[in-house]
Structure formats: structure tokens, C-alpha cells
Amino acid sequence: xxxxxxxxxxxxxxxxxxxxxxxxxxxxxxxxxxxxxxxxxxxxxxxxxxxxxxxxxxxxxxxxxxxxxxxxxxxxxxxxxxxxxxxxxxxxxxxxxxxxxxxxxxxxxxxxxxxxxxxxxxxxxxxxxxxxxxxxxxxxxxxxxxxxxxxxxxxxxxxxxxxxxxxxxxxxxxxxxxxxxxxxxxxxxxxxxxxxxxxxxxxxxxxxxxxxxxxxxxxxxxxxxxxxxxxxxxxxxxxxxxxxxxxxxxxxxxxxxxxxxxxxxxxxxxxxxxxxxxxxxxxxxxxxxxxxxxxxxxxxxxxxxxxxxxxxxxxxxxxxxxxxxxxxxxxxxxxxxxxxxxxxxxxxxxxxxxxxxxxxxx
Amino acid sequence: xxxxxxxxxxxxxxxxxxxxxxxxxxxxxxxxxxxxxxxxxxxxxxxxxxxxxxxxxxxxxxxxxxxxxxxxxxxxxxxxxxxxxxxxxxxxxxxxxxxxxxxxxxxxxxxxxxxxxxxxxxxxxxxxxxxxxxxxxxxxxxxxxxxxxxxxxxxxxxxxxxxxxxxxxxxxxxxxxxxxx
Numbered sequence: 001x002x003x004x005x006x007x008x009x010x011x012x013x014x015x016x017x018x019x020x021x022x023x024x025x026x027x028x029x030x031x032x033x034x035x036x037x038x039x040x041x042x043x044x045x046x047x048x049x050x051x052x053x054x055x056x057x058x059x060x061x062x063x064x065x066x067x068x069x070x071x072x073x074x075x076x077x078x079x080x081x082x083x084x085x086x087x088x089x090x091x092x093x094x095x096x097x098x099x100x101x102x103x104x105x106x107x108x109x110x111x112x113x114x115x116x117x118x119x120x121x122x123x124x125x126x127x128x129x130x131x132x133x134x135x136x137x138x139x140x141x142x143x144x145x146x147x148x149x150x151x152x153x154x155x156x157x158x159x160x161x162x163x164x165x166x167x168x169x170x171x172x173x174x175x176x177x178x179x180x181x182x183x184x185x186x187x188x189x190x191x192x193x194x195x196x197x198x199x200x201x202x203x204x205x206x207x208x209x210x211x212x213x214x215x216x217x218x219x220x221x222x223x224x225x226x227x228x229x230x231x232x233x234x235x236x237x238x239x240x241x242x243x244x245x246x247x248x249x250x251x252x253x254x255x256x257x258x259x260x261x262x263x264x265x266x267x268x269x270x271x272x273x274x275x276x277x278x279x280x281x282x283x284x285x286x287x288x289x290x291x292x293x294x295x296x297x298x299x300x301x302x303x304x305x306x307x308x309x310x311x312x313x314x315x316x317x318x319x320x321x322x323x324x325x326x327x328x329x330x331x332x333x334x335x336x337x338x339x340x341x342x343x344x345x346x347x348x349x350x351x352x353x354x355x356x357x358x359x360x361x362x
Numbered sequence: 363x364x365x366x367x368x369x370x371x372x373x374x375x376x377x378x379x380x381x382x383x384x385x386x387x388x389x390x391x392x393x394x395x396x397x398x399x400x401x402x403x404x405x406x407x408x409x410x411x412x413x414x415x416x417x418x419x420x421x422x423x424x425x426x427x428x429x430x431x432x433x434x435x436x437x438x439x440x441x442x443x444x445x446x447x448x449x450x451x452x453x454x455x456x457x458x459x460x461x462x463x464x465x466x467x468x469x470x471x472x473x474x475x476x477x478x479x480x481x482x483x484x485x486x487x488x489x490x491x492x493x494x495x496x497x498x499x500x501x502x503x504x505x506x507x508x509x510x511x512x513x514x515x516x517x518x519x520x521x522x523x524x525x526x527x528x529x530x531x532x533x534x535x536x537x538x539x540x541x542x543x
Contacts (some may be wrong), residue, residue, distance in 0.1 A: 033396065037396045041421070042421055321389060321396070326388065
């Protein structure tokens with residue numbers, strides 16, 4: 001009993017701190033990675049209120065104080081509510097937005113099951129057997145925060161942003177859901193831990209004798225569709241037309257201070273969720289290729305968690321790479337891309353997966 | 363030749379219209395920049411002097427861009443050997459100045475071989491357009507714009523007015539501040 005509670009508390013703290021910490025770090029990664037990609041240096045000036053001792057110089061030169069400065073700025077800024085806005089909904093919207101983004105990671109496992117004090121446990125907040133559906137449900141709920149923000153602001157640009165966000169979310173979520181069906185057909189489960197275990201093929205069951213049965217290898221088309229639709233679901237460039245800062249500024253145009261910060265954090269947290277989902281469904285989750293531990297010792301569990309975090313970090317890097325490479329789609333282009341490219345391809349992927357499954361088993 | 367809108371439409375092939383391969387091409391370019399620059403940053407960090415710079419940034423104000431030798435920067439008045447201004451208050455610069463920012467008051471020079479010298483020589487930098495006509499018009503090579511000083515912003519209009527003493531105290535730019543090419 002006590003061990004169960006301890007495990008639950010540890011898992012909640014670990015996952016929560018991981019997601020929030022990584023989201024905070026991603027603001028720094030985004031600055032520095034874009035700078036390095038564009039032959040620049042990036043933010044490197046913030047210090048601790050003018051206190052700049054020599055031993056902190058390397059941290060300052062790396063710009064690691066900038067996330068702290070950002071947070072402080074957001075907290076100290078005026079929190080303005082427009083006079084005509086619907087105050088209750090206006091204040092509720094950022095909380096709705098970030099809440100659904102944060103709880104989505106609960107279904108994603110960091111490690112395989114292991115035994116601690118006679119109890120079976122895993123580094124996973126909620127090992128539910130409909131994990132994939134749960135994540136889609138809460139990710140789709142995230143649209144409420146965005147749309148409420150656009151609606152409650154009583155601002156035409158914000159309203160336009162909210163409408164764009166819901167249209168984009170519709171086309172993206174359907175493509176995600178349909179593209180994932182191929183994965184579910186291949187591995188025969190809706191529980192994410194079970195899908196990862198199915199990718200962890202045994203040494204004599206490798207594809208063509210040397211490839212692990214990861215989702216990216218079994219479902220290459222599904223992977224590309226999922227990644228494209230997942231990037232669209234994060235509402236970041238190239239699918240940032242709900243925001244579109246050069247045309248309509250978007251659903252959070254009336255927000256200031258920490259409430260704006262929460263919308264910004266939502267984008268980063270959604271990036272992490274999509275990265276975690278991609279790592280779990282397509283990159284073998286905690287699985288280390290060609291490494292088959294006899295039993296789950298503490299070292300193995302820590303190694304698995306580290307490998308999974310590494311995969312998530314790589315996917316975050318890749319999504320930021322996409323964000324700083326491609327220009328924004330026009331609204332109609334994004335719609336055409338979602339409905340006329342991603343969705344039909346995802347349907348084709350299902351049919352192909354079914355044919356392959358019959359051919360392989362028969 | 364033909365600049366009609368129809369002509370400007372690019373004819374994308376099927377490969378480009380599928381979009382995905384081109385996206386990966388773009389990602390490869392940006393990723394290559396990322397890794398090459400990261401490698402150079404790290405090599406510089408561990409003290410490899412021969413490493414190429416990881417960024418094209420000049421860390422202004424600690425690090426300044428080299429100035430072109432012909433750049434027109436803040437004015438200075440040149441001096442004779444005895445330290446008095448070379449200017450003979452001929453009013454050529456004041457006359458040619460399109461912004462009318464130069465104001466000269468002439469006086470007798472103690473040396474009878476020199477006719478006049480400026481008592482006041484004031485340039486209002488708030489009006490100056492840095493055309494360099496004053497330098498070209500001067501028959502005595504008394505005014506030059508080669509100090510290399512670019513930062514003379516001020517909060518008041520009064521501080522933008524430079525008097526003769528300030529203009530005489532400016533030095534020519536050091537050669538290392540200039541672009542050697």
C-alpha cells in the first residue's frame with residue numbers, strides 16, 4: 001500500500017518535473033538552436049541582476065539565465081483584462097490550455113515494468129489500457145483553451161485565431177488518429193507500454209535479421225503522417241496560423257503577463273507530448289537496440305528511462321529544426337494539406353498495413 | 363522578355379509537388395548548418411585557435427566591425443605643427459553645407475602670414491547629413507571625417523552641438539580599427 005503510494009507520488013513528481021523542466025529548457029534550446037542553425041550566437045547577455053561573478057560566466061555566456069529572466073518578466077508584467085472581455089472565460093482559457101497539455105504525458109511510460117518491494121511498478125503515471133485514446137482525447141480538449149481565449153477576448157483577430165485553431169486542430173487530430181491505427185494494427189494494443197514491449201522484439205525475431213521492429217521501420221508512412229499532423233497539433237510554425245504573428249497575432253493577442261506565458265508554455269509542452277508519443281510509438285520507447293536485459297534491475301530501469309529521455313530530446317530537437325526551417329503555411333494550404341494529403345494517405349496506410357499483415361501471417 | 367504572370371508561374375515537377383522530399387532537403391541544409399557551427403563552437407571552446415568561427419556575429423560593443431577607410435564618421439579639425447587649427451575661416455564649408463549645420467566666426471590670426479582663423483567653429487550634428495561636402499570643399503585640408511567615431515547619440519539637442527575645442531580634440535582613427543582590405 002505504502003509502496004504503491006510512494007510509486008505514484010514519485011511518478012507524478014518525476015513526470016511533472018520532467019515535462020515542466022524540459023518545457024522551460026526548450027525556450028532556451030529554441031533560442032540557441034535557431035541561432036546555431038542561422039550562423040548566429042543567440043542570447044548571451046542576461047545575468048543575475050548585474051551580479052556577474054567569474055564562476056557563473058560560462059552559464060551567462062550560454063544564455064542559461066534567459067529562461068529565468070523570461071519567467072520573472074512574465075510574472076511581473078501587468079495582467080490586463082480587456083474591459084469588454086468575458087472575464088471568467090478569459091481567465092479560465094490559459095489554465096484549460098495548459099492543463100490538458102500537461103496531463104497528456106501521464107499515459108506515456110519511461111520504463112518497462114519492474115518489481116519493487118514485491119509490487120509491480122513502472123515509471124509511468126497512469127498505465128491505462130486505452131493510453132493512445134486518452135492522449136488523443138486530452139490533446140483534442142486542448143483546443144478548448146485556445147478557442148475560449150479567442151472567444152472571450154472580444155477581439156476580432158483573437159476570434160479569427162480561435163477559429164483557425166479549431167479548424168487546424170480538426171484536420172490534424174483526425175490525421176493523427178487515423179495514422180495511429182496502422183500502429184495499433186501492427187502491435188495489437190492500445191496501451192502504450194504494451195506497444196513499446198511489442199517493438200522490443202526478441203533477438204531471433206528481428207526484421208530482415210538485423211532491424212528491430214520499431215514503429216518507424218514497420219510503419220514508415222504512418223510515421224511521416226503522424227509527425228506532420230503532430231507538428232500541426234502543436235500549433236507551431238509551419239502550422240502556426242492560429243497565431244500568425246505577422247498577420248493576425250492570433251488567439252492570445254489580448255493576453256499579457258503570465259497568462260500569455262502559459263499559452264507559450266502550452267506550445268512547448270505539446271511539443272514534448274508529441275515528441276514523447278513519437279518516441280514511444282515509433283522509436284521503440286525505452287527500448288535499446290540489441291540490448292535484452294535478463295531482468296529489470298535498478299540499473300536497467302534507469303538506463304531505460306535515460307534512453308527514452310534521449311529519444312524525446314532528439315524528437316524535440318527535430319521539431320525545433322522543422323520550426324526554424326519551413327515557412328508558415330497559408331490557411332487554405334494547411335487545410336488542403338490536412339484533408340487532401342494527410343488523411344487520404346493515412347487511410348491508404350491502414351489498407352497497406354492490413355494487406356501486409358495478411359501476407360505476413362498467411 | 364516575357365514577364366506576364368503566366369510566364370512567371372514555375373513549373374514544378376511531381377517530385378517537388380509531393381513536397382515531402384523537398385522538405386527533407388531543406389531540413390538537411392539547416393541541420394548541416396547546425397552541426398557544422400556546433401562543431402566549430404565546441405572546437406573554439408576547447409581552445410582550438412585554428413577553428414573557423416561558429417557564427418558571423420560581431421559581439422558589439424566589445425568587438426567592433428572593421429571600418430572601411432573611406433567611411434565618413436565624426437568630423438575633426440586638423441591642426442598645424444604649433445597646435446592651432448589649420449582652418450582659415452574661409453567659409454567654404456559653411457557655404458556648401460546642404461544641411462547648414464556649420465557655423466563659423468572668424469577672427470584675426472596673430473601670424474601676419476595667415477589671414478584669418480576661426481574663433482568659433484560649431485557643427486550641429488543633429489542637422490548634419492554626413493555628405494562630406496565640407497571635407498571636399500576645404501582648401502586647407504582643415505576638416506576631415508576620419509575619426510572612426512560612430513556613437514554620438516545624445517538625449518538632448520544641445521549635446522549634439524560640437525564646438526571648436528571638441529572638434530580639435532578628436533584624433534584620427536587608429537589603423538587597426540580600419541578595414542585593411
